[in-house]
Amino acid sequence: MFEIELLKSRILTEGQVLPGNILKVDSFLNHQIDVKLLYEMGKEFAIRFKGAGVTKILTVESSGIAVAALCGLVMEVPVVFAKKHQTSNLDSNVYSASVESFTHGRTYNIRVSKKYIGCSDRVLIVDDFLANGRALLGLAQIVEEAGAELVGAAIAIEKGFQGGGDMIRRMGIRVESLVIIDRMDDDGNIVFRE
């Protein structure tokens, strides 16, 4: 079983609270990646969504990719990452959604080629963070546009105090977060939801 307490302790010892409700955990999740830890997260997600018949994992570049890839390895399903940066070699035939970024203070489009999600897919969204929920809603919109079934969302760290997770749960979407932070102060104090 995944040791939630270990993840909490990594957040407490290595995380930095930055102005604007930003939690920086780039020693193991967002810049440097503790691959073994993410693999254990993947195993925990696989347990929680066992029997849900997931056929595809959907995430968004860049920091969601590693968590999603390791989860996909455990669950033995392909991973698709939505593109959020301009690229000259993406199909024009895409599903897209507009997402307001909390961290970066701007709006961008996320896009997924229509080739890689279809109406017979049962999609699990995987991401590193859930804050105001905009990215997750954008991904959910793409799943709906594709006519696929959304089985839920698997999140490493939910910033519960920003409300996105609870809003999305109220919409009837299953959200499984490994840890939920209920309060975070500029002096570095972090309180987890029990």
Next chain:
Amino acid sequence: MFEIELLKSRILTEGQVLPGNILKVDSFLNHQIDVKLLYEMGKEFAIRFKGAGVTKILTVESSGIAVAALCGLVMEVPVVFAKKHQTSNLDSNVYSASVESFTHGRTYNIRVSKKYIGCSDRVLIVDDFLANGRALLGLAQIVEEAGAELVGAAIAIEKGFQGGGDMIRRMGIRVESLVIIDRMDDDGNIVFRE
């Protein structure tokens, strides 16, 4: 042992040659990710760099992350991905290099926090593609700036006809590419190096 022939056959059947020497393999590598295939690639890289004492894997966002993460899982070392997009929460204390992108036709800066590569590290660079070699040179420059040892580069697909790989080998850097493409025509014909 990794089946190089399998990778070649995936490239031949699923790859699309686009104008401007672009090879699109987004059904298994750049957009949708065949996680199992990338894990097998990771095992092959681990064999080739066995005994090299790798302590860290370095890649660049976004499409290098999945290959690097799965390689890191096999080799049991942390992965660091250089940031190429603006982000409000990266340290100001970074190593950086300027990289001219072949695919996207512009120059960008890649940055790595000084916290995550140090002079005692033995770094393996992992990437999905090697074309003109600019990204790899930028990453090598960061490794050098950090005073770390570069043990080599592990590449999924090298576009040999663009010359980057051979240029970098001539500099004395070990480059291990799973497949090398020596010719690629607009009609979709792809010739591999023997």
